[in-house]
Amino acid sequence: MTELENKKPTTLNKILSGLFVATILVGFLWLSIRSIGLELDFSTLLPYKQRLWQGFVMTIIISVGSLIVSLFIGSITAIGQNARILAISYLCKTYVQIIRGTPLLVQIYFFYYIIGTAWGIDNRYVAGILILSIFEGAYISEIVRGGLESIDHQQYEIAKAIGLTPIKTLQFVTLPILLSRILPALAGQFASIIKDSSLLSVIAVIELTQTIQEISADNFRMFENYIFVGLLYFILTFSVSMISGVLERRYNHEYRTNKYL
Amino acid sequence: MNIELINICKSFAGKLVLQDISFQEEVHSIAVIGPSGGGKSTLLRVIGGLLNPDSGEIKIDGIKIDFNEKALQLYRRNIGFVFQAKGLFEHLTGMENMMLPLIHSFGMNKYDAEKAGDDLLKRFGLSDEKNKYPYQLSGGQQQRIAIARAIAVKPKLLLLDEPTSALDPEYTAEVLDMLGELQNEGLKTIIVTHEMGFAKNACEKVMFLVNNQIIESGKSNEIFNAPKSPELMAFLNKILEWKV
Numbered sequence: 001m002t003e004l005e006n007k008k009p010t011t012l013n014k015i016l017s018g019l020f021v022a023t024i025l026v027g028f029l030w031l032s033i034r035s036i037g038l039e040l041d042f043s044t045l046l047p048y049k050q051r052l053w054q055g056f057v058m059t060i061i062i063s064v065g066s067l068i069v070s071l072f073i074g075s076i077t078a079i080g081q082n083a084r085i086l087a088i089s090y091l092c093k094t095y096v097q098i099i100r101g102t103p104l105l106v107q108i109y110f111f112y113y114i115i116g117t118a119w120g121i122d123n124r125y126v127a128g129i130l131i132l133s134i135f136e137g138a139y140i141s142e143i144v145r146g147g148l149e150s151i152d153h154q155q156y157e158i159a160k161a162i163g164l165t166p167i168k169t170l171q172f173v174t175l176p177i178l179l180s181r182i183l184p185a186l187a188g189q190f191a192s193i194i195k196d197s198s199l200l201s202v203i204a205v206i207e208l209t210q211t212i213q214e215i216s217a218d219n220f221r222m223f224e225n226y227i228f229v230g231l232l233y234f235i236l237t238f239s240v241s242m243i244s245g246v247l248e249r250r251y252n253h254e255y256r257t258n259k260y261l
Numbered sequence: 262m263n264i265e266l267i268n269i270c271k272s273f274a275g276k277l278v279l280q281d282i283s284f285q286e287e288v289h290s291i292a293v294i295g296p297s298g299g300g301k302s303t304l305l306r307v308i309g310g311l312l313n314p315d316s317g318e319i320k321i322d323g324i325k326i327d328f329n330e331k332a333l334q335l336y337r338r339n340i341g342f343v344f345q346a347k348g349l350f351e352h353l354t355g356m357e358n359m360m361l362p363l364i365h366s367f368g369m370n371k372y373d374a375e376k377a378g379d380d381l382l383k384r385f386g387l388s389d390e391k392n393k394y395p396y397q398l399s400g401g402q403q404q405r406i407a408i409a410r411a412i413a414v415k416p417k418l419l420l421l422d423e424p425t426s427a428l429d430p431e432y433t434a435e436v437l438d439m440l441g442e443l444q445n446e447g448l449k450t451i452i453v454t455h456e457m458g459f460a461k462n463a464c465e466k467v468m469f470l471v472n473n474q475i476i477e478s479g480k481s482n483e484i485f486n487a488p489k490s491p492e493l494m495a496f497l498n499k500i501l502e503w504k505v
């Protein structure tokens with residue numbers, strides 16, 4: 001028992017360790033800034049707060065939109081990869097391989113200037129969400145496929161034995177088990193979507209990164225601008241990881257399934 | 262209940278597992294015994310409507326089973342099936358496992374399902390376990406809940422696929438006690454088992470399956486006391502060698 005208690009860090013230990021890490025990080029940053037004689041003045045960003053806010057909101061809109069569309073693409077292609085019709089299976093596997101095997105930047109140019117132009121997708125926000133969804137969908141496809149494969153086949157056999165229809169099996173067996181398994185990975189992917197959305201600035205989607213580029217061209221305060229924008233991205237991804245922690249605890253085994261019954 | 266199997270054949274990837282199985286008996290309780298790989302579990306799954314045979318027919322009380330998926334779904338609702346292990350939904354508590362088939366296969370309302378589940382769990386001394394998840398339960402408790410779930414829907418027939426093979430001897434006894442009690446109440450059962458004591462004493466009839474065929478079947482005391490086929494004699498000698 002005492003051994004167990006010893007392994008749990010005390011509050012004092014936690015506070016001291018936290019302070020230690022913070023000191024090292026801040027100290028390192030401060031030393032670096034000092035050694036190149038940089039003087040940071042974040043008040044230079046104040047006149048742009050309206051535009052920054054709009055960019056921030058646009059990043060959220062694009063990320064959430066892409067999350068929804070990529071979940072859809074990812075789920076369909078995950079199932080498609082194991083389709084009995086070989087052509088469908090090949091199509092889905094090819095999609096996953098090519099998308100995961102090429103840089104997002106290349107895909108943005110390719111889809112926007114060639115495919116988008118050819119098929120008349122003019123709205124760069126719609127195009128941006130679609131391109132990002134196609135990219136992230138390939139990763140989500142693999143997450144979903146892995147999750148589906150990890151479910152013990154016997155769970156389906158039980159469902160069959162008690163006379164559940166395939167749709168009810170999906171609703172009460174497959175989805176709840178799948179969700180609890182892939183939630184952490186999905187949350188990580190959502191954080192990636194938020195960061196990856198910054199690349200959409202190359203097709204002039206006015207999200208956070210594009211906003212800061214425009215502001216930089218105006219005030220020439222690169223360092224303040226990019227440090228600040230990095231902080232904004234971190235606030236977004238950190239919130240996602242906090243929310244996912246809460247969801248994980250709720251969905252992991254102990255979660256109440258009463259609402260399904 | 263009259264069960265009739267007519268020339269059932271089943272193979273997996275070219276390997277024959279059941280070869281022309283024919284059998285007709287008035288079933289009260291049957292134990293299916295035989296060496297591993299003999300086709301016992303496959304036969305049980307075919308009878309339970311979980312696997313379609315490649316050819317052959319099954320008649321229950323003279324009514325032929327239709328092997329199309331829609332008809333099978335209805336058929337399965339009247340048959341209880343208990344697996345060797347891990348027979349509970351892993352994401353549901355004991356109670357929720359009991360309620361799921363009652364509500365979603367039988368359309369019972371939540372209140373009645375909860376009451377039915379509660380009564381059965383209480384009866385088998387599992388009330389303390391009702392809010393636990395399978396990973397928090399012992400193998401014996403899991404198995405007893407699985408049996409309770411299977412009988413909650415009042416099946417015409419209960420099928421059990423080696424329900425005690427994955428259990429410690431102590432848990433085996435508690436599961437077999439529960440089964441014996443249910444059989445005495447008139448529940449029709451077919452059990453695939455390696456527990457020869459249970460097959461001999463608690464089951465009315467025995468079917469001996471070896472090399473994909475039924476070699477011998479009949480009343481259990483006759484089968485165990487006077488085996489006719491050399492295969493069964495050899496099998497019984499082998500497994501009884503180390504019995505106390």
